[in-house]
Amino acid sequence: MASDGDLVFSSNAVADSVVAIRATTLRAIDLRWMDSRIDSLTPDSAVFAARFTEALADSSGQVQNIHGYFTAVAERQATDWQFRNLHWSLAKDGE
Numbered sequence: 001m002a003s004d005g006d007l008v009f010s011s012n013a014v015a016d017s018v019v020a021i022r023a024t025t026l027r028a029i030d031l032r033w034m035d036s037r038i039d040s041l042t043p044d045s046a047v048f049a050a051r052f053t054e055a056l057a058d059s060s061g062q063v064q065n066i067h068g069y070f071t072a073v074a075e076r077q078a079t080d081w082q083f084r085n086l087h088w089s090l091a092k093d094g095e
Helices: 014-024
Strands: 026-042 043-056 063-076 081-090
Touching: 026 063, 043 081
Parallel strands: none
Antiparallel strands: 026 043, 043 063, 063 081
16 A cells, blocks of 8 residues: 555555554544546456545544545455555645
């Protein structure tokens, strides 16, 4: 998983660990997708792309707002779909 060209999480296990730690300091996360696009590659894979906004509220009530663009390959698993090869780019302030 990469952000703005830098590797952020080297595996799902690393991402899960960081999210679990971060969840102890966050009171709420509000993630919204806009203008999402899904292009089928095969019956079991697709490309997902969307603009997003995310508000992260910490335990003291402070909110960090970010927005940008997200892309990933989605693969059908036994019971659901899973993102692979995620990349998100954060918009600079004012964009």
